[in-house]
Amino acid sequence: MAEHCLVYLLLHVICILVSPIPGCHSRSCDKINAAFTVGDDNATYILSGTQFIKYSFVHDSEETVGGLSKLGLSPGLVKPDAAFTMNGAVHILKRCEIFRYRMSGEATFVKEGETTTHSLGLPCDVDAAISWAGHVLAFKGCNIWKYDVSTHQFEPEGPVEKRGLPCNLDAAVQWKSSGAIFVRGAQFWKFDTVMRGPFHTDELNICSWYLCGEADWMREKRVGNMSCNGDERLCPLRLDQVTMAGLHNAGSGYDEVGFGFLNCWLQNHALSINKQMKLGIRHLDIDPCYDTCGLLGTCHSFVCGGSICPIIKQVRSFLRDNKDEVVTINFNHEIVNPEKVFQGLNRQLQTQMGPLLNKKFRQSREKKWPTLGQSIRANKRVFVFYAPVIESSPHNKLYQRYKWIHSENFYGSTWRPFSVHYGCDEVVNLTAARCEVRKSRELVEVSIIPEKGGCIDNMAEKCRPFLHQALRACEGFRFERNDSPNVLLVDYPEVDSGATSSVFHAVYHQNVRNIHKHRSQSCRVKVNAAVRVSQEETLFFIGKKIIVYSHSRRAQVGVRDAPDLYNIDAAYGVPERNAVRIVKGCETWDVDATSLLPLSRERRALVTCNLDAAVVWLSQLHTFKGCNVTTEGSDPTPLVSWGLPCQLDAVLHSDGKLFVFRDNSYWKYTGKGVASLEGHTLDWTIDAVQCGNSNI
Numbered sequence: 001m002a003e004h005c006l007v008y009l010l011l012h013v014i015c016i017l018v019s020p021i022p023g024c025h026s027r028s029c030d031k032i033n034a035a036f037t038v039g040d041d042n043a044t045y046i047l048s049g050t051q052f053i054k055y056s057f058v059h060d061s062e063e064t065v066g067g068l069s070k071l072g073l074s075p076g077l078v079k080p081d082a083a084f085t086m087n088g089a090v091h092i093l094k095r096c097e098i099f100r101y102r103m104s105g106e107a108t109f110v111k112e113g114e115t116t117t118h119s120l121g122l123p124c125d126v127d128a129a130i131s132w133a134g135h136v137l138a139f140k141g142c143n144i145w146k147y148d149v150s151t152h153q154f155e156p157e158g159p160v161e162k163r164g165l166p167c168n169l170d171a172a173v174q175w176k177s178s179g180a181i182f183v184r185g186a187q188f189w190k191f192d193t194v195m196r197g198p199f200h201t202d203e204l205n206i207c208s209w210y211l212c213g214e215a216d217w218m219r220e221k222r223v224g225n226m227s228c229n230g231d232e233r234l235c236p237l238r239l240d241q242v243t244m245a246g247l248h249n250a251g252s253g254y255d256e257v258g259f260g261f262l263n264c265w266l267q268n269h270a271l272s273i274n275k276q277m278k279l280g281i282r283h284l285d286i287d288p289c290y291d292t293c294g295l296l297g298t299c300h301s302f303v304c305g306g307s308i309c310p311i312i313k314q315v316r317s318f319l320r321d322n323k324d325e326v327v328t329i330n331f332n333h334e335i336v337n338p339e340k341v342f343q344g345l346n347r348q349l350q351t352q353m354g355p356l357l358n359k360k361f362r363q364s365r366e367k368k369w370p371t372l373g374q375s376i377r378a379n380k381r382v383f384v385f386y387a388p389v390i391e392s393s394p395h396n397k398l399y400q401r402y403k404w405i406h407s408e409n410f411y412g413s414t415w416r417p418f419s420v421h422y423g424c425d426e427v428v429n430l431t432a433a434r435c436e437v438r439k440s441r442e443l444v445e446v447s448i449i450p451e452k453g454g455c456i457d458n459m460a461e462k463c464r465p466f467l468h469q470a471l472r473a474c475e476g477f478r479f480e481r482n483d484s485p486n487v488l489l490v491d492y493p494e495v496d497s498g499a500t501s502s503v504f505h506a507v508y509h510q511n512v513r514n515i516h517k518h519r520s521q522s523c524r525v526k527v528n529a530a531v532r533v534s535q536e537e538t539l540f541f542i543g544k545k546i547i548v549y550s551h552s553r554r555a556q557v558g559v560r561d562a563p564d565l566y567n568i569d570a571a572y573g574v575p576e577r578n579a580v581r582i583v584k585g586c587e588t589w590d591v592d593a594t595s596l597l598p599l600s601r602e603r604r605a606l607v608t609c610n611l612d613a614a615v616v617w618l619s620q621l622h623t624f625k626g627c628n629v630t631t632e633g634s635d636p637t638p639l640v641s642w643g644l645p646c647q648l649d650a651v652l653h654s655d656g657k658l659f660v661f662r663d664n665s666y667w668k669y670t671g672k673g674v675a676s677l678e679g680h681t682l683d684w685t686i687d688a689v690q691c692g693n694s695n696i
């Protein structure tokens, strides 16, 4: 370890000394040297150093990657200058020479001859060349040459600026059926009918090479205040103690493309990965395969869901824009062709997001997952899982070598085939039973994936009302072991994503319970005050938050902020003024029940300071403090005569009954001197957990 650091430090120092440019990379970039299109197989060959990529426009993805010799090209053509196709022959330019190749068989070339650049009227060291729309153009410095079929010579064609291009291009090539791209360094320009750009070469969906431009932020440590997957209270929790919203068969139908009439059986979601992540997805479940969709794809039975490269890039750009987020990606057991997939995945993941991959768990002697906070501070925010065959020969060589690969065996899934013909109720008991069996796995995935009973979107809709219950059914088994359910896996999370039944809402409230369970030293459930402001809504005052609770949906539906109302002692309704009376310290004042703005500047002094709670019930004000309840105009009565404990947090009057909150318990009181303990405050599906400073 120490040696590694020293070497890294040394490299870094050398790097800074040698290169005064900010963002000096400790890793060399792959640079596109030349590219050409040949035949009518709609493929483009891109050359870099000793390597080539065959790019196919059918799936808009890489199709083959390898060394030049695999194409039949001479190894001497390392770092060629330029390439173009003319009369069916590929011309590769290097220094003052031109090597002519002809395609023989599928995707291999044989040498046909060679000549010099001078013999075609070109200088040595051409930068780039392209055959496009019946013309062949060559570029060097700031100039263009065009091939003249009558003289068989390249003739000067003017400066590159006239075409909207920069000087000193690296490569130029036909792109798709009618376009062309022009590459320089990490940038490219695109021509369809007009020249547009520059764009970053990253947008080309090339993942097997490292084309630079993204390295710096991936190596930066996170400084300053942070939140963790949207909530700073989650920072001290380990990966196995937090819950993430998971996307089943991620990539199957993404980017709004879909499978037409087959969507019923094959499409699992309809938005891009980036959009899913913006909605709150933090776990991707991917069925990887090779060849069906280009190099690496997501396969759903026999069809291609899409290429994996854009998924990796979308995850990365999301992580670039959201520095406090951690994701897990499971390239799961429904893998096809693992010997090729693992190689390809390793290459693409390391090239595209190597610095972000977290290997703490498999490196740690005690096999302990890092906390979200540690992972974000270190900027190691991606946890990758491979199908369990990674642990068997011959794949185990990779597994031993790369500690950032985790076996999918770490995940216990609750999945069991079930049908939703008569509804999805069954999933709750099924989850409980499966979670009990799987509880000692490192991580547990609660899987809400029915097998039968309709189209995928329809089945997802039937199951949505049970997401909260399914997590709750699992949590007890995991809490026993100081863990949590870790993934809630669903189809179509984007449908009704803002509703209380959504996967995001269920995961949020599971995380609230996770925080309460795993941080009992520093966090507690505490409702400062509760007041019903309408038939539909109750406001829960909790520290600095005012939570809007919906009675019809029986859950938190929003959060409001009003700095005047932080950490109040009590609140009760004054319906005739449409007001809420606020009680804090030794003062009381009224605010409008809708806007929460003060109705006047005046604040009145209280006879008794620092009340615990207050409520109007049977037209009389009741105040609570310590072990007493005082009805207006009467003497204090001990709370024990109501069957309640001392030091209450809040009392809510709702539908003629009182609901009494203290820590994570609540009671119902109907006036007969007997309060009944009803359950946990968090059963109201409100975020009532308050913590001390959690930033680490």
Ligand SMILES: *[C@@H]1O[C@H](CO)[C@@H](O)[C@H](O)[C@H]1NC(C)=O
Binding pocket: 040, 041, 042, 058, 177
């Ligand atoms: C190549 O693309 C063209 C137009 O995009 C299409 O008509 C043709 O079928 C494609 N060829 C192959 C082999 O896919």
Ligand SMILES: *[C@@H]1O[C@H](CO)[C@@H](O)[C@H](O)[C@H]1NC(C)=O
Binding pocket: 224, 225
């Ligand atoms: C960090 O958080 C602390 C405590 O909440 C706050 O006082 C401070 O201003 C924050 N710093 C920044 C840079 O936001």
Ligand SMILES: *[C@@H]1O[C@H](CO)[C@@H](O)[C@H](O)[C@H]1NC(C)=O
Binding pocket: 425, 426, 429
């Ligand atoms: C779930 O289990 C409970 C307790 O065993 C049982 O009462 C209930 O009927 C079951 N629900 C379903 C939908 O099977």
Ligand SMILES: *[C@@H]1O[C@H](CO)[C@@H](O)[C@H](O)[C@H]1NC(C)=O
Binding pocket: 625, 626, 627, 628, 635, 636, 637, 638
């Ligand atoms: C509760 O009421 C009793 C009797 O009036 C009084 O002696 C006691 O101080 C009160 N306790 C608190 C905490 O207000």
